[in-house]
Amino acid sequence: MTLSDRIDLLMPKVLKPSRYIGNEYNSIIKDPASVQVRYALMFPDVYEIGMSNLGIKILYHTLNKRADTWCERVFTPWPDMMEQMRLNDVPLFSMESRTPVREFDILGISLSYEMSYTNVLQSLMLAGIPLRSGDRTEGPIIICGGTCAFNPEPLAPFVDLFTLGDGEKSIHQCVDLIKDIKSKGLGKDEFLRRAVKEVDGAYVPSFYTVDYDERGIVSAVRPAEGTGAPALVKKALVNDLNAADYPEKLIVPYSEVVHDRIMLEIFRGCTRGCRFCQAGMTYRPVRERSPERLMELARKLVSSTGFDEISLMSLSSGDYSCLRELAHQMVEEFAAKRVKISLPSQRIDAFLKDTLKETQKVRKTALTLAPEAGTQRLRDVINKGVTEDDLMRAVTDAFSEGWNAVKLYFMMGLPTETDDDILGIADLAEKVRKCYFSVPKERRAPGLRITVSVSVFVPKPHTPFQWCPQTDEETVRHRQLLLRDALRSVKGVDYKYHEMDVSRLEAVFSRGDRRLADVLEKAARKGCMFDGWSEWFKKDAWDEAFSECGLSPEWYNLRDRSLDECLPWNHLDCGVSLAYLKSEYAKAMREEITHDCRKGCTGCGIKRYEGACR
Amino acid sequence: MKLVYVFSKTGRLRFVSHLDLQRFLLRALNRTDLDLAFSQGFNPHPLLSLAGALAMGYESEYEVFEVRINGDTDREAALDTMRAALPPDLYIKDVKLKPDNHPSMMSLVKMADYTISFVSGFEAVRRGAEAFANSLSVMGVRKTKSGEKEVDVRALCKGIEILECGVKARLMLTEAETLKPDLLVETMCRLGGCEIPEYRVMRNALLGFDPNGEPVPVAEL
Numbered sequence: 071m072t073l074s075d076r077i078d079l080l081m082p083k084v085l086k087p088s089r090y091i092g093n094e095y096n097s098i099i100k101d102p103a104s105v106q107v108r109y110a111l112m113f114p115d116v117y118e119i120g121m122s123n124l125g126i127k128i129l130y131h132t133l134n135k136r137a138d139t140w141c142e143r144v145f146t147p148w149p150d151m152m153e154q155m156r157l158n159d160v161p162l163f164s165m166e167s168r169t170p171v172r173e174f175d176i177l178g179i180s181l182s183y184e185m186s187y188t189n190v191l192q193s194l195m196l197a198g199i200p201l202r203s204g205d206r207t208e209g210p211i212i213i214c215g216g217t218c219a220f221n222p223e224p225l226a227p228f229v230d231l232f233t234l235g236d237g238e239k240s241i242h243q244c245v246d247l248i249k250d251i252k253s254k255g256l257g258k259d260e261f262l263r264r265a266v267k268e269v270d271g272a273y274v275p276s277f278y279t280v281d282y283d284e285r286g287i288v289s290a291v292r293p294a295e296g297t298g299a300p301a302l303v304k305k306a307l308v309n310d311l312n313a314a315d316y317p318e319k320l321i322v323p324y325s326e327v328v329h330d331r332i333m334l335e336i337f338r339g340c341t342r343g344c345r346f347c348q349a350g351m352t353y354r355p356v357r358e359r360s361p362e363r364l365m366e367l368a369r370k371l372v373s374s375t376g377f378d379e380i381s382l383m384s385l386s387s388g389d390y391s392c393l394r395e396l397a398h399q400m401v402e403e404f405a406a407k408r409v410k411i412s413l414p415s416q417r418i419d420a421f422l423k424d425t426l427k428e429t430q431k432v433r434k435t436a437l438t439l440a441p442e443a444g445t446q447r448l449r450d451v452i453n454k455g456v457t458e459d460d461l462m463r464a465v466t467d468a469f470s471e472g473w474n475a476v477k478l479y480f481m482m483g484l485p486t487e488t489d490d491d492i493l494g495i496a497d498l499a500e501k502v503r504k505c506y507f508s509v510p511k512e513r514r515a516p517g518l519r520i521t522v523s524v525s526v527f528v529p530k531p532h533t534p535f536q537w538c539p540q541t542d543e544e545t546v547r548h549r550q551l552l553l554r555d556a557l558r559s560v561k562g563v564d565y566k567y568h569e570m571d572v573s574r575l576e577a578v579f580s581r582g583d584r585r586l587a588d589v590l591e592k593a594a595r596k597g598c599m600f601d602g603w604s605e606w607f608k609k610d611a612w613d614e615a616f617s618e619c620g621l622s623p624e625w626y627n628l629r630d631r632s633l634d635e636c637l638p639w640n641h642l643d644c645g646v647s648l649a650y651l652k653s654e655y656a657k658a659m660r661e662e663i664t665h666d667c668r669k670g671c672t673g674c675g676i677k678r679y680e681g682a683c684r
Numbered sequence: 685m686k687l688v689y690v691f692s693k694t695g696r697l698r699f700v701s702h703l704d705l706q707r708f709l710l711r712a713l714n715r716t717d718l719d720l721a722f723s724q725g726f727n728p729h730p731l732l733s734l735a736g737a738l739a740m741g742y743e744s745e746y747e748v749f750e751v752r753i754n755g756d757t758d759r760e761a762a763l764d765t766m767r768a769a770l771p772p773d774l775y776i777k778d779v780k781l782k783p784d785n786h787p788s789m790m791s792l793v794k795m796a797d798y799t800i801s802f803v804s805g806f807e808a809v810r811r812g813a814e815a816f817a818n819s820l821s822v823m824g825v826r827k828t829k830s831g832e833k834e835v836d837v838r839a840l841c842k843g844i845e846i847l848e849c850g851v852k853a854r855l856m857l858t859e860a861e862t863l864k865p866d867l868l869v870e871t872m873c874r875l876g877g878c879e880i881p882e883y884r885v886m887r888n889a890l891l892g893f894d895p896n897g898e899p900v901p902v903a904e905l
Contacts, residue, residue: 078696081699081741082741087699087740088699088700088701088704090699091696091697091699091700092696093696093771093773094771095708095712095770095771322708322711324697324700324704324705324708325700325701325704326704326707372714373715374715375711375715376710376711376712376713376714376715376769377711377714378711378714407714408722408728
């Protein structure tokens, strides 16, 4: 029986077999004999999450354009499937050809969030691949990229190569290199030795030694002699997004996935400089695609996929310089085909609203706003360039246009936060309510709904808050209850908050060092996986893993780091300089804002990169 | 006019649920150059309907969907554009052009033919199948969303032929009277006094009645 037949036998035994069907429309099938490089591209989460990831779509497309390479997708099977696979000796397989992952030349893994780390390990175990890089003498070279690659230290012992920054070019450099290495009959060591010179943003963790001081704090991270690895690894930067590859076909899943629509990335990067936001720092500079290029892509994607919705994606789509022009053109062209154009709703001005009215399902969804903090003081600290007036204008406009639902997103546990800032959230909710009632009855839609959703802040590396302790659990719990009580007096508010367990762990790993690899491995061996899914989060197993390794989570998430501490990721350069992060930290503590850098350069350091911001 | 497409859904596609298939077909229609007719109302959608639901895990070599278009088209064009919009394992076998007022395929379906194949262990089932075929009435319990209901399984089975490793059966498929292959298998195994072995189901045809009361594939009506 073939592996594919054996996989089919498991299908009736799992909840959603459609996750494992493969061969979806527009997926790419090649003759394995016709290619020199087989690339397994994995998103370490379940199918419907991984299939919604834009990075995977871009890389899949660009790799498969090469005649010499076949890139196939891999996802982490849901626990029910994992169990069946283990019981029946079915190894982790690719979606297209159902080839065991261990038979590929390269396994590329996208790291989007820390809570997927155990899934990375679970997937390797399921693939029958030894976890530690040093224990692997055969099988695929393991390369990780994505957001978390900017502090990948907790995964350092497991991964052969990290690639920092944009992947459109560096992934080809990796493939060119492996092709050459294979043709010469050489192995992984030679690949890694050359990768640090030939691949943009290449970071080979095994080439670096990490020293710790007597307190257990990292004191130095240095490239080992003779490796040729740089002391500071610069990220890969793709400056011209118009010229960069972008998919013209997208795989159309059989089952429903999270983002069941065309995702069109209108620009990369963000100029706002919110101090809590890692993406806002690491994706600099802002690089826009031209409206012409976007229209061309939209046309091709609509006809190749049959999707009836295009979502204009970016970190802050309202900031796209040609948004009106683009939205107008798209609506004009696609209205007849009944293709909806959707935008994040927070920054819709009057012109856009009229343009999008016909095609967008605006009235069905709530207006979503993210003030992030309850008081102006704290919004200044985090440099969220939004004032109360802005917010009140936005909601009043929305209410007079017939909206009746508003979602407000906040974070709790931000640096310098006090109880007053939390009470400010309730205050803001009350003011939003008043805005609704200020609109004449005949003009507003009945049934006001306000949702206040509060997450727990996680300090992230490469942000001005990278030195800040996370707020401790007791304080968070106190403030959650404080807010709950304060919101009781505001009618019509739905208050949502989360348990802190996952945020706490996220804070540990986002700023973790290499020693945490042992904790990860222990946790994975104890069955931890899908930690971001509350039903799978195993707090006890995690606690055991930490204590067995003699490490304390609190040391990682609650420790106040000094500004001159050698952070475990200081040798990795995301474009924004350390000096800039320090000055932003100081300004935050002084409650001073930094303006949007579209209005003038703020000197973040990205200009050190060739061609950036020009 | 209405286009009535006959297609097969085999191989791995047997794990695509009815709802997922519907959504997939809607997107496929968007990829064609058919001038689709849309429903009225707040959220217009193409007028697509499947003749019947196929249980997850079953294959079929005869499924039917119909779709309304504005104006006319010819058979070849309708066939080519739809084939081009679908993956090879969802193969369009035929298309029939019908007037707008033609009864819906769903309302015409009365019975279906199935081939039930047993991977192994058919010997024991065979005794049950023979006993079943030779009986006039065999009661069984039909499980529905609203509860359990005792039905005459034999009466709902309009024909059964015993094959080397399975059976071919013609089963009722109307709103009031339906027999699912799973219940037939369960009943045969009960009569044969055996556990239910692993089996696969292939739907061979959806049938309606012609004016003479003869069963014919539904798209022919």
